[in-house]
Amino acid sequence: MDPHKVDLAKLDAIIGRHQKEKWGLIPLLQDVQETYGYVPPQTIEPIAAALKLFPSQVQGVITFYSGFSLKPKGKYVCRVCRGTACHVKGGRSILRLMQKELDLKEGETSPDYQFTLETVACLGACFLAPTMMINRDYFGKLSPTKVNSVLGEYQKK
Numbered sequence: 395m396d397p398h399k400v401d402l403a404k405l406d407a408i409i410g411r412h413q414k415e416k417w418g419l420i421p422l423l424q425d426v427q428e429t430y431g432y433v434p435p436q437t438i439e440p441i442a443a444a445l446k447l448f449p450s451q452v453q454g455v456i457t458f459y460s461g462f463s464l465k466p467k468g469k470y471v472c473r474v475c476r477g478t479a480c481h482v483k484g485g486r487s488i489l490r491l492m493q494k495e496l497d498l499k500e501g502e503t504s505p506d507y508q509f510t511l512e513t514v515a516c517l518g519a520c521f522l523a524p525t526m527m528i529n530r531d532y533f534g535k536l537s538p539t540k541v542n543s544v545l546g547e548y549q550k551k
């Protein structure tokens with residue numbers, strides 16, 4: 395995917411699906427994010443116009459919800475847990491290892507758009523600490539060896 399090329403033709407159909415909904419903005423933004431992998435900034439004005447909102451209101455919602463991103467993300471979004479349960483089980487060293495292996499800092503995406511590295515407050519699987527997610531898959535009871543083998547699988551894909 396070339397993240398700089400945005401096919402806006404799909405946007406009309408997305409807007410059409412949600413324009414009549416009473417609280418259509420969030421489902422519409424979810425639809426945009428699923429279609430493009432992020433919310434391209436150039437979609438904000440047409441979305442605002444269609445829902446009779448100010449662009450700043452749409453922007454505000456995108457900024458408020460961490461699930462929305464205005465920047466393209468990698469094909470694989472890695473979310474390392476930095477919650478307390480994971481922290482006491484060595485989560486910090488898992489994060490450091492991920493940073494080293496992917497050569498990314500928190501919030502960064504690799505130049506080839508394969509990986510994005512993020513941290514989250516808790517993945518809701520504390521009994522499996524330390525944990526991380528890659529896209530929708532959970533990985534728990536992580537050790538350096540396990541991190542290397544999991545990453546190896548994704549790097550091969």
Ligand code: FES
Pocket residue numbers: 475476477478479480481515516517518519520521523524525
């Ligand atoms: S603290 Fe890591 S999953 Fe809850």
